[in-house]
Amino acid sequence: MNRKSLLLSLYLLFTSALFSQVTYPKIVPFASVVHPIVTISNDNPSYNFKDYYQVGFPTGINVWKTAKIGYSLQFIPVIRTERGVSKMSNFIFHPGVLVALGNGYTFAGRLAFESSGRFGFTPVFSKIVVKGKFSNFYIGIPLPVRLGNDKPISFSPSIETGFTF
Numbered sequence: 001m002n003r004k005s006l007l008l009s010l011y012l013l014f015t016s017a018l019f020s021q022v023t024y025p026k027i028v029p030f031a032s033v034v035h036p037i038v039t040i041s042n043d044n045p046s047y048n049f050k051d052y053y054q055v056g057f058p059t060g061i062n063v064w065k066t067a068k069i070g071y072s073l074q075f076i077p078v079i080r081t082e083r084g085v086s087k088m089s090n091f092i093f094h095p096g097v098l099v100a101l102g103n104g105y106t107f108a109g110r111l112a113f114e115s116s117g118r119f120g121f122t123p124v125f126s127k128i129v130v131k132g133k134f135s136n137f138y139i140g141i142p143l144p145v146r147l148g149n150d151k152p153i154s155f156s157p158s159i160e161t162g163f164t165f
Contacts, residue, residue: 022067056092058075074096
């Protein structure tokens with residue numbers, strides 16, 4: 001191997017290794033769909049898909065400070081269809097902390113501020129199930145707890161599916 005070939009090979013090896021590394025902070029946008037399953041409070045449980053249908057469209061940005069910890073801003077318009085009428089029924093501002101748990105699992109501890117006047121917190125456990133070259137598909141289990149607005153405390157386990165980019 002001549003000197004030029006050796007230098008070119010070393011240069012390509014070095015630059016490809018350099019540019020393939022992940023640098024932090026790492027910004028990861030995402031978009032998803034969330035379906036509440038049931039809302040439990042001191043009243044009777046209320047089941048989604050029974051007398052009404054409610055769906056949310058979480059979008060936001062995750063900012064990973066390191067491979068293990070990050071910050072997230074999430075915004076969720078919620079649409080409710082009941083008795084043939086559909087409308088945006090709520091908007092949720094959802095800031096939180098991200099913790100990578102390994103093997104594609106992530107915990108998000110989110111605060112919740114709703115346009116309905118309710119507030120609370122939402123722990124979310126998610127898992128990347130399909131890792132792609134330009135995006136990842138994930139499934140999450142949000143466990144929202146809400147307070148305020150002269151209503152009883154409620155708990156609404158949900159299922160979320162989405163993509164990170």
